[in-house]
Amino acid sequence: MDKTIKRLPDGEFTILKIIWQLPEPTTSAQIMDKLGEENHWKPQTLLTVLARLTEKGFLASVRKGRERQYRALVSEEDYLALETSDFIKRHHGQSMGGLVKTLFQTNSFSEADLAELRDLLNK
Template sequence: MSTIKRLPDSEFNVLKIIWHLPNPVTSAQIIEQLGEDNHWKPQTLLTVLARLTEKGFLESTRKGRERHYTALISEEEYLAVETSDFLNRYKGNSLGNLAKTLFAQQQLSEQDIADIRSLLNQK
């Protein structure tokens, strides 16, 4: 995959489940993790899985009557792209501007501040 593109929420939610299950996974395992509250129909899930496969996020192999899906990109790789894209779009690619916004709106807990301090000290 040359360039990682941002995924729609439905595709991201399915991929997130796949990342947190031992790979490869089946659509039945994914439906089970989605739970009844999400009201996913099997055909809808198969369409989303096909899209993720076409986009290069998943590998699909047939074993008997079922398809098995394996993630081709890690959660960390995808989230790094998402974070970079977010910073670029909303804060002019400035981590400092993002931090100022968070502090101004008092969105950081004491634990958040301690975690940030620790990260800065490691740098």
């Protein structure tokens, strides 16, 4: 995969998050099980999304017997770094201070959260 990771639509991101949680390689059947019985995903829809993620370079796909196995090519950490950077650019004009101010105004933080933030800032 090239170094330019693109932001995924929510449905594709949902599936990728599940793949990160499962042992690799994983199959569409394992992904459907993890989605649960009350999900809105049909098997064919899932296969279409998996094919898209493979085309986009987020997954590697190998056929084993009658089933395909999938492995993530982009780590959760790398993708979340992209999402965070994109969010800051879109909503706070690349201002970390603006983001932090908004977080403090709209959320209550526990003492543990604040201690973790202090540790991060000190590093």
